Structures are given as structure tokens and as C-alpha cells.
Amino acid sequence: xxxxxxxxxxxxxxxxxxxxxxxxxxxxxxxxxxxxxxxxxxxxxxxxxxxxxxxxxxxxxxxxxxxxxxxxxxxxxxxxxxxxxxxxxxxxxxxxxxxxxxxxxxxxxxxxxxxxxxxxxxxxxxxxxxxxxxxxxxxxxxxxxxxxxxxxxxxxxxxxxxxxxxxxxxxxxxxxxxxxxxxxxxxxxxxxxxxxxxxxxxxxxxxxxxxxxxxxxxxxxxxxxxxxxxxxxxxxxxxxxxxxxxxxxxxxxxxxxxxxxxxxxxxxxxxxxxxxxxxxxxxxxxxxxxxxxxxxxxxxxxxxxxxxxxxxxxxxxxxxxxxxxxxxxxxxxxxxxxxxxxxxxxxxxxxxxxxxxxxxxxxxxxxxxxxxxxxxxxxxxxxxxxxxxxxxxxxxxxxxxxxxxxxxxxxxxxxxxxxxxxxxxxxxxxxxxxxxxxxxxxxxxxxxxxxxxxxxxxxxxxxxxxxxxxxxxxxxxxxxxxxxxxxxxxxxxxxxxxxxxxxxxxxxxxxxxxxxxxxxxxxxxxxxxxxxxxxxxxxxxxxxxxxxxxxxxxxxxxxxxxxxxxxxxxxxxxxxxxxxxxxxxxxxxxxxxxxxxxxxxxxxxxx
Numbered sequence: 332x333x334x335x336x337x338x339x340x341x342x343x344x345x346x347x348x349x350x351x352x353x354x355x356x357x358x359x360x361x362x363x364x365x366x367x368x369x370x371x372x373x374x375x376x377x378x379x380x381x382x383x384x385x386x387x388x389x390x391x392x393x394x395x396x397x398x399x400x401x402x403x404x405x406x407x408x409x410x411x412x413x414x415x416x417x418x419x420x421x422x423x424x425x426x427x428x429x430x431x432x433x434x435x436x437x438x439x440x441x442x443x444x445x446x447x448x449x450x451x452x453x454x455x456x457x458x459x460x461x462x463x464x465x466x467x468x469x470x471x472x473x474x475x476x477x478x479x480x481x482x483x484x485x486x487x488x489x490x491x492x493x494x495x496x497x498x499x500x501x502x503x504x505x506x507x508x509x510x511x512x513x514x515x516x517x518x519x520x521x522x523x524x525x526x527x528x529x530x531x532x533x534x535x536x537x538x539x540x541x542x543x544x545x546x547x548x549x550x551x552x553x554x555x556x557x558x559x560x561x562x563x564x565x566x567x568x569x570x571x572x573x574x575x576x577x578x579x580x581x582x583x584x585x586x587x588x589x590x591x592x593x594x595x596x597x598x599x600x601x602x603x604x605x606x607x608x609x610x611x612x613x614x615x616x617x618x619x620x621x622x623x624x625x626x627x628x629x630x631x632x633x634x635x636x637x638x639x640x641x642x643x644x645x646x647x648x649x650x651x652x653x654x655x656x657x658x659x660x661x662x663x664x665x666x667x668x669x670x671x672x673x674x675x676x677x678x679x680x681x682x683x684x685x686x687x688x689x690x691x692x693x694x695x696x697x698x699x700x701x702x703x704x705x706x707x708x709x710x711x712x713x714x715x716x717x718x719x720x721x722x723x724x725x726x727x728x729x730x731x732x733x734x735x736x737x738x739x740x741x742x743x744x745x746x747x748x749x750x751x752x753x754x755x756x757x758x759x760x761x762x763x764x765x766x767x768x769x770x771x772x773x774x775x776x777x778x779x780x781x782x783x784x785x786x787x788x789x790x791x792x793x794x795x796x797x798x799x800x801x802x803x804x805x806x807x808x809x810x811x812x813x814x815x816x817x818x819x820x821x822x823x824x825x826x827x828x829x830x831x832x833x834x835x836x837x838x839x840x841x842x843x844x845x846x847x848x849x850x851x852x853x854x855x856x857x858x859x860x861x862x863x864x865x866x867x868x869x870x871x872x873x874x875x876x877x878x879x880x881x882x883x884x885x886x887x888x889x890x891x892x893x894x895x896x897x898x899x900x901x902x903x904x905x906x907x908x909x910x911x912x913x914x915x916x917x918x919x920x921x922x923x924x925x926x927x928x929x930x931x932x933x934x935x936x937x938x
Contacts, residue, residue: 382433385441388449389425396454397425403448404432405492407550412436412444414492416554435553475544480532481580483558488525488582493550498528500546506539507531510770517734517764517771519717519886526582530644531768574621574631577638577645578614585642590617591680592637592687592712592740640740641712672697672704683837685714690742700833702750703735704783709742715831716793717886723764723797728773729883731761731798732829737791748783749796752807752828754855758784760802766793773797796829806882808856810907810929811835813845813890816936821848823864823892823905825856825879835888846936854907854929858882862891863925865906870895896935906930 392400401420407413419431432441476482491497498515501507515527532543547555581589590609608620621630639645672695677686679700690696693708705711715733723729732749751761763774763786778785784796807828814821822845826835836847856862856879863876877891896903907929 382429382438385432385438385445386426386429388445389429392425396452397428399452400445400448401428403451404428404444406448406451407493407496408447408451409444412440412447413550413552416490416551416557417492418490419553475541477537477540479544479558480529480540484529484533484580485582486558487529487547488522490554491525491528491547491551492521492554494521494524494528496550497543497546500549501532501539501542504542506535506542513722513771514766514769516722517719517766519719522582522584523716527768533644534647534768572618572631574618574634574638575614577635578618580645581614581638581642586614586617588641588680588685588712589634589638591685592641593617593621593634595678595687637740640738670695674699676700679833680714683833684831685712687712701733701735701831702782702829704748705744706746706748707742707744709744710740711742711744711791712738712740715834715885718795718884720884720886724800726773727800728762728797729800729802730795730885732796732827733831733885734764734766734793734795736793739791744791745788746785747788747791747794748780748785749794750782750829751779751784751796753798753804754807755804757798757802757804761796761798764793764795764797766795768792803858805855805857808854808879808882809852810850810854810931811852812848812850812905812931812933813839813843814848814935815843815845817844819896819898819900821866821894821896821903821905821933822890823894823907824881824888825854825862825877825891825907826881826888827885828853830885830888838888848933850931850933856882856928857909860909862928863908864892864894865908866894866896867904868897868900869903870897901935902932903935904930904932 389397389400401417401423404415404420405417413435415431415435420428423431429441432444435441436444480487494515498507498512502509502512511531515524515531518524518527532539544555578586578589590612594609609617612620618630618634621634624630625633673690674697675688675690676699677688679686686698686700687710688696688698688705689710690705690708694706696705698704701713703713713735716736718730718734720730731751731753735749737747749763751758753761758779761776761779761784763776763784765772765774774786776784776786786794788794809824809826809828809830809832811824811826811832812821813824822839822843824835839845839847859878859880861876861878864872866872872892872894874892879891881887881889881891894903894905906927908925908927910925
């Protein structure tokens with residue numbers, strides 16, 4: 332505190348000396364000077380006291396509570412108090428968190444914000460501060476850079492926390508229509524929403540970008556202030572190739588997808604670029620490896636063609652630079668009805684959520700991992716994107732399958748088969764959500780088979796099955812088992828038949844280290860029905876019963892049961908049961924009976 336007050340104390344002494352020399356006969360002036368000095372000292376003391384209080388409150392928190400506070404600071408809690416960008420608090424201790432809060436909100440504002448966060452997370456105590464906190468002072472560029480959105484696309488997508496507020500402003504200004512907003516709201520992941528929003532703003536042009544900038548200055552001024560203040564090395568166009576500029580445009584997920592695709596390419600019989608070389612490569616290294624492998628000119632041509640397929644927005648942002656992709660050949664073979672289906676195991680990205688299918692001859696191709704069927708020829712990449720279930724509910728719908736994003740690298744496909752899990756006439760109620768960059772259309776399928784919904788496609792974007800919320804008929808389901816050896820536990824999941832199984836396995840491996848246990852998982856399940864699990868031998872099973880609710884969500888794969896085993900158990904028999912009433916009269920007289928709907932014997936692995 333002494334170091335902070337020393338400048339004020341020095342000022343006090345200097346003013347007193349000057350007042351003594353110049354105004355010995357004017358005691359009133361001396362009194363005024365004395366009041367000013369005392370006020371300055373008192374203000375400094377209060378500020379230091381508030382800083383100390385903030386530091387003390389944060390320091391006494393447990394680590395988990397500090398993390399919760401840091402999360403709360405990134406939320407929109409108080410009017411006129413914008414959220415702190417989360418990456419400012421990443422790995423921050425209590426002292427660093429306090430400094431960031433003071434930087435954003437100043438002393439009284441920081442205490443007010445901490446008070447709001449502590450109240451929200453339920454820690455149950457409030458902090459006293461002496462005055463109404465002032466609104467944080469922000470300095471922004473008076474006139475935005477016309478290329479601001481394009482320049483900062485990558486960071487805007489990864490760091491925006493309040494896309495809905497920006498969407499409101501754009502819609503109020505008449506820039507976005509309701510259909511445009513739906514094409515953004517259908518995605519659950521924030522980064523996917525941000526990417527759809529930023530790319531749509533870029534397509535809409537200069538006016539949309541100006542409104543976007545103004546909206547961002549109101550919703551997330553700290554992020555905007557950071558971007559405006561970031562040093563950007565102005566590069567001479569002759570120093571920066573088109574490929575380098577395109578790579579700078581990509582967010583990390585797009586860059587990893589590009590590297591994965593390139594790492595599986597080969598030229599003139601040569602071995603492809605090793606995945607390990609590109610796996611952790613930055614943008615300059617990626618460009619260098621392409622040049623070394625293909626040659627500078629050919630490397631740029633190959634890379635541009637793939638990049639413009641992955642991120643079509645590049646053709647808009649880099650217009651005037653002759654960066655057009657090769658058009659996919661319009662191949663449409665006449666396939667007879669008895670054409671056999673070719674089974675193909677796709678290449679799978681390391682996270683289990685992205686697939687690549689290469690079909691070298693026209694035909695019907697079945698992806699063994701996802702159950703999708705493609706009619707046509709070419710090279711297609713597809714990945715699962717989380718649904719926003721709340722958005723679908725607002726339409727009276729729920730997911731009936733994963734939402735897939737498709738990108739055709741070469742070739743052409745004119746029909747798509749989406750796997751469904753309906754067992755009754757409810758399959759006829761299925762529709763297909765078709766998501767483009769500008770809207771969401773719900774398509775009535777041309778044909779529904781026992782296992783697939785078939786639609787004609789003229790180009791690929793995002794497609795996924797939906798069904799009315801009220802549909803509770805039996806579906807084709809899965810009973811999946813995951814073993815956690817460290818705790819001698821089995822976790823039982825009840826899921827839909829058309830989930831992305833590699834993604835489920837990957838998620839559980841990352842979440843708890845649990846290993847997937849291969850069994851015959853097929854089982855008929857009824858949405859919202861109660862089920863029980865039995866296991867012999869077992870120590871305990873929890874919960875005693877569980878409702879099948881995972882049918883409505885293709886984003887989270889939660890366990891329905893945990894079976895605890897003794898350490899020496901090597902064989903366990905599992906049974907899934909539900910209560911059924913054969914006839915109303917019998918149920919009235921004797922009650923319901925338990926029926927076994929799935930049974931498996933599982934051989935356990937030793938540690």
C-alpha cells in the first residue's frame with residue numbers, strides 16, 4: 332500500500348510547499364489545497380482497500396470455486412458490465428484474476444462483478460462496496476477497419492461469447508431474416524454458431540459488417556478492444572502468397588481438417604505426406620511441407636482446391652485473386668435397381684468425428700461406421716455437428732439422427748440415404764433438416780425404407796433427420812457397455828441405433844478412460860419407458876431404474892446404469908428389463924410384469 336500512496340503523498344507535500352510560499356497571507360487557499368490533497372489521499376486509500384478486499388476474496392476461494400468464478404466472469408451478469416474473454420483468465424491464479432478484473436471494471440466495478448458472480452454460483456456471501464460502480468471505460472476505434480471481420484475471422488469464431496446479442500442487433504437492423512437466424516441457431520456448439528454467423532456477415536457485405544462491429548462493441552467490448560489493439564504486421568502482397576493468406580483465414584478445426592485431407596494424398600505413386608508431420612504443424616510449416624512435397628506451384632493449386640471446398644467463404648473474401656476451385660464433375664450414372672451396395676470402411680479422423688469416403692466408380696456405397704449410403708462417385712468428407720435441441724423443440728421437433736455436414740472434394744453424388752431407427756409407421760413422420768448458410772428447410776423424404784430415409788441431393792451441406800416431439804413409438808436401440816478397470820465398474824448406455832458409435836467410444840475414452848466392451852448391442856427400446864438392469868454377480872447397481880431419455884439427444888451420451896463388480900469377477904450376466912402389461916384387464920387384476928428385453932454374458936478383462 333505504501334508504494335501506491337507514495338506518489339499521492341509526494342504531491343501533497345509539493346502542493347503544501349507551493350501554497351505556503353505563494354499564499355502565506357491567504358489561509359483560504361491553503362484550506363482548499365489541504366482539502367484537495369486530503370481527498371486525493373483518501374481516494375487512493377479507498378482504492379487500495381478495495382483492491383486488497385478483491386484480492387483477499389479471490390485468494391480464500393478453493394481452486395474449484397476460483398474456476399467457477401472465472402467462468403462466471405465470462406457470462407453476461409450485470410447491465411453495462413460486459414463479460415471478460417475466457418482466454419484472459421485461462422490458467423490464471425487469484426492474483427492474475429484480480430488484476431484482470433481491475434483492468435476491466437476498475438476497483439468498485441470489480442467488487443460489484445465479483446459479488447454478482449459469487450451470488451450466481453451460490454457461495455452465499457456478499458461483499459460490501461461503498462459506491463455505485465461506474466461503467467467500465469472502453470476506448471474503441473472511431474471508424475472500424477472495412478476488413479475487420481475478414482481479418483479477425485479466426486479469432487472472432489473462437490472467442491465470441493455472446494453471438495445471440497449480435498444476432499439480435501443484425502436482425503433489428505434488417506440485415507438478417509428469420510431464416511438466416513435459424514440457419515445459425517440450429518447448431519448447439521458455440522463455435523459452430525459463431526462460424527455460421529461470421530461467414531453469413533461476410534457474405535452479406537459491407538453494411539452487415541458495420542452493424543456487426545457496432546453490435547460487438549456493445550456485447551463484447553473487451554474482445555473488440557483486444558483485437559483493435561493487437562499488433563498486425565502489415566505484409567506486402569508480394570510477400571504473402573494466396574495460400575498463406577488462405578491458411579491464416581482458417582480456424583483450428585478447419586486447419587486440422589485440411590491437414591488430415593492433405594496427409595492422405597499421394598502424387599505419381601509417391602507416399603503421401605506423413606500425418607505425423609502435419610499433425611502439429613503450424614500454418615507456415617504446413618505451407619512449407621506442401622511446397623516440398625508437390626512443388627511450390629502445384630502445391631498451391633492442390634491446396635487451394637481443397638481449401639475452397641472446406642471453406643467456401645474463401646472465394647468471397649479473396650475475390651479478385653483468381654482463387655476458384657476446380658468444379659466437381661457432374662457425374663450421374665444410370666444405376667439399375669438391382670445394383671449391389673458396396674461396403675466401404677471410411678478413413679476416420681483421430682477424434683472419431685470426421686470421415687472420408689472415396690468412391691472411384693459410380694455406384695451405391697455404404698459407410699460401415701455411420702450407416703450412411705451415397706449414390707454417385709467421388710471423394711466426400713463428412714462429420715457430425717451437435718444439434719441445438721432447444722431450437723428444434725421450438726419447431727415441435729426433436730432429432731431422429733445425427734446432424735451431418737458434408738463436403739464433396741471431387742465428383743458428384745445425387746442421392747443420400749440417412750439411417751433411421753423407427754420401427755413402426757412413425758418412420759413416415761420423419762423429415763430431413765437441410766441446413767445451408769442462409770436457411771433451414773425441412774424436407775419431406777422421397778422414400779423411406781426399413782432402415783433409411785432417401786433424399787435426392789444436388790449439392791451437399793448439412794443434413795439430419797428430425798421427427799415430431801410427441802413421437803414415443805418403439806425404436807431400434809443399442810445397449811452399450813463400457814468397462815472402467817480402475818474402479819471395477821461397468822457403465823451401461825441406452826442409445827438410438829443410428830448414433831455415431833465411434834464418437835460415443837471416443838467420448839467415453841476421453842471422459843473416464845472407460846473401454847468399449849464388444850457385445851451384441853441391438854435392442855428394441857421405447858422412449859420415456861422405465862428400465863431396470865440386473866447383473867450376476869454384482870456388488871450393487873445404481874440407479875435402481877432409469878428412464879430411456881437419450882433418444883432425444885445425439886450430442887450427449889450419458890450412462891443409464893452403473894454396475895459395480897468385485898475385483899475378481901471375470902464373467903457377468905447382464906439383463907435389461909422393463910414392465911409390461913399384456914392386456915388392460917390383466918394389468919388391472921394382477922399388475923404389470925417384468926419382461927427381459929436384452930441379455931448378454933460379458934467376459935471381463937483382468938487389470
